[in-house]
Amino acid sequence: MSENIKTGRMVFRHWRSIILFLCAIISPLPKFFRAYLLDVFAGFPGKTGVGIRYILIRTLVKACGDNVYIGRWCVFKNLQNLSLGSNISFHERSYVDAAGNILVGNDVSFAHSVSIISFEHRYALSEQPFKYQPVELKKICIASNVWVGCGVRILAGTIIDSDVVIAANSVTKNHLTAGVYAGSPAMKIKELS
Known part of the structure; x- marks a missing residue:
């Protein structure tokens, strides 16, 4: 690798102590205000925007490792139920709702527009319209070394083991073991070698 090319990991290591110091400074701010700032800076461009979003996310989630990239215009809800490992990337316009708890391991990449x-x-014919019926919370577990293609939908209750690739526009709602998946619902199409 050329010495002129700096990876996200290298940049994070260089700035880690300052980033953690800034996290400590803003952590005492009210949670609603930090969440508001995350919305305000959702579209802020460049490395500064990435840094601000990381600092805010780290102070809002249940757990957060190092070097978590949050692209522009990502939406995060129920952050108190989100646990993130290290070296994770959420690319532009990803949508994450952790109401039922979401756990993400290390070295995971979510391409743009992932949900x-x-x-x-829940839905049942009754006096109550569907939109007002209760919701059912189901945990999502995503292990390490996972690559999620653009437009993928990861639905409640999904378990994704390590060493999984999910092709663009797939929909998951089951247990995915090592391999390459595609389709709706996502089915294994290839073993990894």
């Missing part, structure tokens, strides 16, 4: 939703709407 991760940890609840389901």
Whole structure:
């Protein structure tokens, strides 16, 4: 690798002590205000925007490792139920709702426009319209070394083991073991060698 090329890991290591210091400074701010700032800086460009979003996310989630990239215009809900490992990337316009708890391991990449939703709407014919019926919370577990393609939908109750690749526009709602998956619902199409 050329000495002129700096990876996200290298940049994070260089700035880690300052980033953690800034996290400590803003942590005492009210949670609603930090969440508001995350919305305000959702579209802020460049490395400064990435740094600000990381600092805010780290102070809002249940757990957060190092070097977590949050692209522009990502939406995060119920952050108190989100646990993140290290070296994770959420690319532009990803949507994450951790109402039912979401756990993400290390070295995971979510391409743009990925949705991760940890609840389901119940529906039954009754006096109550569908939109007002209760939701069912279901935990999502994503292990390490996972690559999620653009437009993938990870639905409530999904378990994704290590060494999984999910092709663009797939929909998951089951247990995915090592391999390459595609389709709706996502099915294993290839073993990894």
